[in-house]
Amino acid sequence: MLCNTAIFYDIENLLGLFGGKTNTVLHLDEIYRRVLEMEGVHGVSTQKAYADWALPQHRNLRNSVLQVGIEPVQIFNTNQHDKVKNAADVCLIIDAVDLLSKQPEIENYVIASGDGIFAFLAKKLHERGKRVIGCSFDKITNNIFRNACDYFIALEKTDASIIATSSRRKSKTSAPVAISETAAQQQNTGVIFPKTRFTEALENANIEILYDTNDSSAYFHVVRRMVEALFVDETKELPGLEVSVFTTYMSYYMPNFKVARHGFKRVGEFMRFLLSGSPFCMHSIADNVLLIAPRSKAKGTIMDDVNGLLITGANGGKYNSVFNLPHGEPFIYKILPAEKQKTNPVKPPEIIPEEKPAAAEGSVRKWIKDRFEELSEADSLPPGEVRKLLTAEYALSTFGVRTPILREIETRSNLTEQRTANGKVKYWKESFRFNNKTYLVYKEWVANLHRERFSAWLNTLKK
Numbered sequence: 001m002l003c004n005t006a007i008f009y010d011i012e013n014l015l016g017l018f019g020g021k022t023n024t025v026l027h028l029d030e031i032y033r034r035v036l037e038m039e040g041v042h043g044v045s046t047q048k049a050y051a052d053w054a055l056p057q058h059r060n061l062r063n064s065v066l067q068v069g070i071e072p073v074q075i076f077n078t079n080q081h082d083k084v085k086n087a088a089d090v091c092l093i094i095d096a097v098d099l100l101s102k103q104p105e106i107e108n109y110v111i112a113s114g115d116g117i118f119a120f121l122a123k124k125l126h127e128r129g130k131r132v133i134g135c136s137f138d139k140i141t142n143n144i145f146r147n148a149c150d151y152f153i154a155l156e157k158t159d160a161s162i163i164a165t166s167s168r169r170k171s172k173t174s175a176p177v178a179i180s181e182t183a184a185q186q187q188n189t190g191v192i193f194p195k196t197r198f199t200e201a202l203e204n205a206n207i208e209i210l211y212d213t214n215d216s217s218a219y220f221h222v223v224r225r226m227v228e229a230l231f232v233d234e235t236k237e238l239p240g241l242e243v244s245v246f247t248t249y250m251s252y253y254m255p256n257f258k259v260a261r262h263g264f265k266r267v268g269e270f271m272r273f274l275l276s277g278s279p280f281c282m283h284s285i286a287d288n289v290l291l292i293a294p295r296s297k298a299k300g301t302i303m304d305d306v307n308g309l310l311i312t313g314a315n316g317g318k319y320n321s322v323f324n325l326p327h328g329e330p331f332i333y334k335i336l337p338a339e340k341q342k343t344n345p346v347k348p349p350e351i352i353p354e355e356k357p358a359a360a361e362g363s364v365r366k367w368i369k370d371r372f373e374e375l376s377e378a379d380s381l382p383p384g385e386v387r388k389l390l391t392a393e394y395a396l397s398t399f400g401v402r403t404p405i406l407r408e409i410e411t412r413s414n415l416t417e418q419r420t421a422n423g424k425v426k427y428w429k430e431s432f433r434f435n436n437k438t439y440l441v442y443k444e445w446v447a448n449l450h451r452e453r454f455s456a457w458l459n460t461l462k463k
Contacts, residue, residue, distance in 0.1 A: 003043030003044055004106055005043065005107070005108040006096070006108070006109055007032065007044055007070075008047075008113075009048065009049035009070065010118075011049055011061065013136065013140065014112060028049065028068060029068045031155075032044065034153055038108075041108055042239070043239070045289050047069060048070065048092075048095060049070045049072050050073045050075055050088035051072070051074075052074070052075050053074055054074075069243075069244025069245070073088075092121075093118070100128055103393075107131055113134075113135075113136055114134075114136035114141030114142055116142030117145075118134075118145050119148040122145065122149060135153040136155060141154075201229055201231075201234060202249065207222065209254070216261075218330075219254055220274060221328055222253055224274065226249060227280055227292065231280070239299075240283070240297065242289060275303075276320075276321055278321050279294055281303060282303040283298035283299060284301045284303070285299060301397055301400075301453070310333065310335070314329050373432070386435060386437075386439075390405075390407070399450055405441065405442045406432075406441060407427060408437060427440035
């Protein structure tokens with residue numbers, strides 16, 4: 001089941017209740033958690049927050065934005081008489097309407113704002129059969145917008161899970177307040193535990209919070225336990241967990257863990273290493289949403305394992321995956337260079353045995369063009385595959401390209417114009433014929449980005 005929800009945050013409106021005070025922290029991750037708890041929400045595909053992020057009053061929001069994987073959208077004044085707030089509203093509306101055509105699978109549109117102008121957006125979304133969820137503070141919510149929503153999440157300024165201040169002063173006469181064990185753990189880690197369909201499975205695993213340690217492999221074992229705990233009998237049929245949400249769970253269980261300290265540039269690179277050779281993997285779906293799931297359930301594009309991974313346990317055992325180690329055993333690892341990696345004695349059949357694309361862009365483009373010419377001459381592209389190649393969504397998920405691979409030629413239109421997309425010629429001038437129709441074929445292929453994906457796609461045609 002694909003993620004079916006998008007969230008748009010109108011930051012200027014949400015902070016309007018606080019008069020621009022710089023010591024106010026709005027926890028966007030709590031809004032995210034409340035949305036995930038709603039019936040009919042099966043994961044969040046898109047999140048965008050609109051504001052002038054250069055302003056000092058937005059500085060404290062940055063951690064909240066990173067924790068939940070929100071895309072910050074920078075809004076500038078167009079002239080001295082305009083307001084950033086108005087510009088943010090326009091950008092939000094444009095992006096929401098644009099998403100209607102790009103991702104028709106999105107069923108829930110969450111508008112985190114109380115601005116009345118979004119009542120018009122709600123009406124347009126309803127015309128397309130979408131559910132509109134409003135989310136804001138009562139005091140700043142326009143009643144017309146509230147009534148236009150199918151559901152409204154009311155926030156409160158006094159709600160500690162939504163709002164916190166940087167002030168740590170305490171009243172001398174205040175009585176001690178009892179807090180739950182979960183709340184105490186959240187205070188210790190500084191991270192709010194996200195509420196998802198996997199939350200109960202993680203809590204039942206009784207994973208202890210790991211603080212600083214000299215044994216770096218201990219962090220890897222904690223992440224391994226988290227992944228194993230995600231997909232038990234109760235959750236193994238779910239489509240997967242977004243990597244951005246999993247990162248927040250990691251911050252909860254390992255508050256001092258930084259992937260850069262262990263030789264990785266980003267979390268995705270670290271997770272690719274950790275999941276190599278395991279029953280789990282990362283896979284991407286529409287709009288580059290990256291999920292963690294069992295390999296048997298993965299859809300879309302599956303991230304490749306790290307080749308040449310060699311792990312040595314404390315007892316001298318050799319492993320090719322962290323998941324094959326005894327639980328908790330310290331280890332060291334290295335990645336063997338290509339010339340030292342053991343080759344598989346059983347070679348899979350090659351689809352194109354006579355040649356492989358070279359690294360240069362010109363060579364890979366010629367190689368791909370030759371393949372399309374062969375497919376055209378043999379008329380061996382199935383009609384269903386041709387229809388997929390005409391869509392931008394399939395091009396993105398299969399090849400990492402944002403332009404449709406095929407474009408049907410219209411005989412009454414100028415061919416040069418048909419070869420152009422976004423102001424640039426992106427299709428070969430030669431025509432290719434499939435299923436008695438004539439098409440242009442995308443030509444902007446890059447060796448290190450598209451060669452392996454194209455080869456994998458060719459393999460699927462032979463199955």
